[in-house]
Every structure is written in structure tokens, then in C-alpha cells.
Amino acid sequence: MKALLLAGGLGTRLRPLTDHIPKPMVPILGQPHLKRLISYLSPSGIDEVVVTAGYRGKDIELALGDGSNLGVAIRYVHENTPLGTGGAIKNAEKHFDGTFLIFNADILSEIDVQAMLRHHKKHDAAVTIAVKQVNNPSQYGVIEYDADYRIRSFKEKPPPGEASSNWINAGVYVFEPAVLREIPAGLTVSVERETFPALLSQNHKLVAYRYEGYWLDIGTTDKYLLAHRDILDGKCRTIAGHSGSYISPTATVSPEATVVEPVYIGDKAIVDDKAVIGPHAVLGCSAYVGYGSMVIDSILLDGVKVGQNLKVINSVAGNNCRVYDNLISDTCCEF
Known part of the structure; x- marks a missing residue:
């Protein structure tokens, strides 16, 4: 079985x-989301993945390679x-001559393929x-x-x-390859606004599959933070083994620091004396939290350094960011 992963977006809502990071590759608990998605799909019978790569597509290809370490064959369409x-x-x-699946690469779900x-x-x-x-579909x-699950209409936002x-x-x-003939080649086309309504008007049979499990679009800072909270709280099982707290055996957490579960503290991270980590704090590889600082409901990506006696609350600090001033409420930074 083959799957197509749509990973070419610019990720403007996550700037x-x-x-510096393609949206599908933003880390979820230390690993790129797209890598985690492929790892989730592989046991479901997906043995070949095609990735549509646009913005920073070479970064995606470099990170994922040919897929052999993920149990699939990966091909790229740039x-x-x-x-x-x-x-x-x-x-x-x-790349498709039989029934195949398509995934928007910024979705976190537990869907049963x-x-x-x-x-x-x-x-x-x-x-x-x-x-x-959803409660608010706007x-x-x-x-x-x-x-009978047959789709009758679409209305975008x-x-x-x-x-x-x-x-x-x-x-x-899920697509049958025959419908691809109905999409014009070489043009910018929205499958949601153009392709699906056109297929409906041509009497192709479009069917709804009701999915009632965990689902989240991680394309904004708020949703990116929420995804980590939900995983740590055990609400999302896609990323197995990470509900509750995880502290890497290579991390250094001072005995005088306070850890309020649930948290994720990655490899080689350092938490200094009197620091407070959590709840819902995520520290990436080699992140550092200085003396007396607090990191709550926040994500520090790899190499982030937080100075002394600071507060990082409800924020995302990007790779190698240096935090010298308080980041309190709804902040996303990458220095």
C-alpha cells in the first residue's frame, strides 16, 4: 500500500x-513530525511513501533519506x-497505479488506516x-x-x-488513481476548493469516513503547544510511550530543581539549581535552563539557553534561541 504525504506548504502560521524548519519537520518531543507520521503508518501496511516537497524540500529529503530506517521506501516529488x-x-x-492514501503532513491523529x-x-x-x-467548523x-455516507456538498470555512x-x-x-485524470496538470489547484467540488459535479462517488479519535492541525503556535500538552497528558496515542513524564538518562537535572509532571526533558538537557520545569514543559536536546528560571507550558527546542531567574510561559523557543528576557504568554521566537 502506498501513501502520499503533502509536505510542500510554507508554514506561514508557524513563523x-x-x-528555518519546514513545517512538516517541526519536532514533536524531539523528533520531526513527518518522521513520526511515517513511523506510525508503517505498521499499518504502508510500505511506500511519496513525499511532495516544496519549501525547504531538500531539508526534508536529507532528514528522512530513502526510508529504510523507517521500514518504508520513500520517494520525493519536488x-x-x-x-x-x-x-x-x-x-x-x-507514482500511483492503485488505491492509495493521502495525508496532509501537518495533522496529528490516530486514524486507523x-x-x-x-x-x-x-x-x-x-x-x-x-x-x-468539531464544535466550531468556521x-x-x-x-x-x-x-449512506455519500458526500453531498462542500463548504470551505x-x-x-x-x-x-x-x-x-x-x-x-483514500483515492482511486482514475480520479487524478480530472485534475489539470501544471497548475495551482486546491483539492478542497476545486477538485472535490468538481468531482462531485461530475458524479464521482465521494464518501465520508467518520473519524472520532484524536485529531489536531499543528499548523499554529497554539496548536503546536496543545499537541505537546495532549501527548504528555496521554490524550494522543499516536506517539506511544510518551504520556506522562520522560527524562532522558543523558539529561542533568539538579537535585535542587523542581520538576512538575508531566514533562519531557531530552538528551543532554541541563536544568540548574532552583529551576522549575513544568507542568507541560518540553526541553529539546542540549537545552539549558538557568538558576531559578521557570519553564511552564512551553517548548524549548534543541540548544535553547535560558538565563537565570527568568520565566518562560506558554511559549515556543526555536533551535539555539538565547533567552535573556522573560517570555510570558503566547510567544514564539527563533533567534
């Missing part, structure tokens, strides 16, 4: 982190100019779209479907209070 989600799918057409494939085959669908129920693509459904496009699809 400045994505000024975009010289952004093609949108539909254009990216079309650009990878030559085999169950979705069975649903797709049972309903003889041309395209199956995973749908997720920031998403809303999907209406009937009692309806104004608050005007949505006809609270089931949204969850960014995971």
Missing part, C-alpha cells in the same frame, strides 16, 4: 519557527513553485474523505453527507453560525 494541494497530488500521479480502507472498498468509492466532528472545510454541518475535512483521503 518564525518555519523560517515542486519548483507551489502547486496547492490538488496540484501537488497531480504532480505525483506517476486499515479501517478507512475497508470503508472505502465497502462503499465502492472513487474518493473517501475522513471527516471529524476555520475548516465543512462536509455534508447522507445516511463558512462564517460562524452559518455552517450546515459540524463535520469537517480531516485532511486524510
Whole structure:
């Protein structure tokens, strides 16, 4: 079974982190998200992955390689100019001659790949779209479907209070390769706004797959922080073995420091005397927290240095950032 991972986005909502890191490669508890996604898919029967890479695509290829260490074969399709989600799918057409899966690479979920494939085959669908129920669908693509799961309409980001459904496009699809002929080549195309409505108007059978497990778009700083909180709290099982606290055996935590669980403290991290770490603090490889400083509900990526008697709260500090002033509330920095 093959899967296509859409990883070409610019990640503008996660800037400045994505000024130097492609959005699909932002670390989740010390490992790039895309690497974790592939590791999650491999045991589900996915043995070949095609990655559409645009912005900083060479960084993605360098980090993942040929996939042999992840149990899959990885191929790359590079975009010289952004093609949108539909254009990216079309650009990878030559790699697919049978039923295949597609994932937006900025989604964190626990979706059961085999169950979705069975649903797709049972309903003889041309395209199956995973749908997720949310309280406020105004920031998403809303999907209406009937009692037989057949999709009847799409509405992209309806104004608050005007949505006809609270089931949204969850960014995971099953495609039959024949529908790729309906996407124009060499153009910027949105699969959500253009391809799916066009397929519907041409009477292709599009089916909804109701997904009720954990789901989060990690494309903003707030959602990136929330993903780590949820993992540490055990709400997301995609990343197994990391609920609760983890302190690397190579980390150094002063006996005079205070650790408030749950936390993640990575390899070679150092926590100095009187520092307070947690709850929901994530320290990357070689991060350093100085004397008397507090890191709460925050993520320090690799090599971050926090000075003495400072507060880092509800913030993300990017690779090798030096923190000399308090970062309190809703801050994302990369120096």
C-alpha cells in the first residue's frame, strides 16, 4: 500500500519557527513530525511513501533519506513553485497505479488506516474523505453527507453560525488513481476548493469516513503547544510511550530543581539549581535552563539557553534561541 504525504506548504502560521524548519519537520518531543507520521503508518501496511516537497524540500529529503530506517521506501516529488494541494497530488500521479492514501503532513491523529480502507472498498468509492466532528467548523472545510455516507456538498470555512454541518475535512483521503485524470496538470489547484467540488459535479462517488479519535492541525503556535500538552497528558496515542513524564538518562537535572509532571526533558538537557520545569514543559536536546528560571507550558527546542531567574510561559523557543528576557504568554521566537 502506498501513501502520499503533502509536505510542500510554507508554514506561514508557524513563523518564525518555519523560517528555518519546514513545517512538516517541526519536532514533536524531539523528533520531526513527518518522521513520526511515517513511523506510525508503517505498521499499518504502508510500505511506500511519496513525499511532495516544496519549501525547504531538500531539508526534508536529507532528514528522512530513502526510508529504510523507517521500514518504508520513500520517494520525493519536488515542486519548483507551489502547486496547492490538488496540484501537488497531480504532480505525483506517476507514482500511483492503485488505491492509495493521502495525508496532509501537518495533522496529528490516530486514524486507523486499515479501517478507512475497508470503508472505502465497502462503499465502492472513487474518493473517501475522513471527516471529524468539531464544535466550531468556521476555520475548516465543512462536509455534508447522507445516511449512506455519500458526500453531498462542500463548504470551505463558512462564517460562524452559518455552517450546515459540524463535520469537517480531516485532511486524510483514500483515492482511486482514475480520479487524478480530472485534475489539470501544471497548475495551482486546491483539492478542497476545486477538485472535490468538481468531482462531485461530475458524479464521482465521494464518501465520508467518520473519524472520532484524536485529531489536531499543528499548523499554529497554539496548536503546536496543545499537541505537546495532549501527548504528555496521554490524550494522543499516536506517539506511544510518551504520556506522562520522560527524562532522558543523558539529561542533568539538579537535585535542587523542581520538576512538575508531566514533562519531557531530552538528551543532554541541563536544568540548574532552583529551576522549575513544568507542568507541560518540553526541553529539546542540549537545552539549558538557568538558576531559578521557570519553564511552564512551553517548548524549548534543541540548544535553547535560558538565563537565570527568568520565566518562560506558554511559549515556543526555536533551535539555539538565547533567552535573556522573560517570555510570558503566547510567544514564539527563533533567534
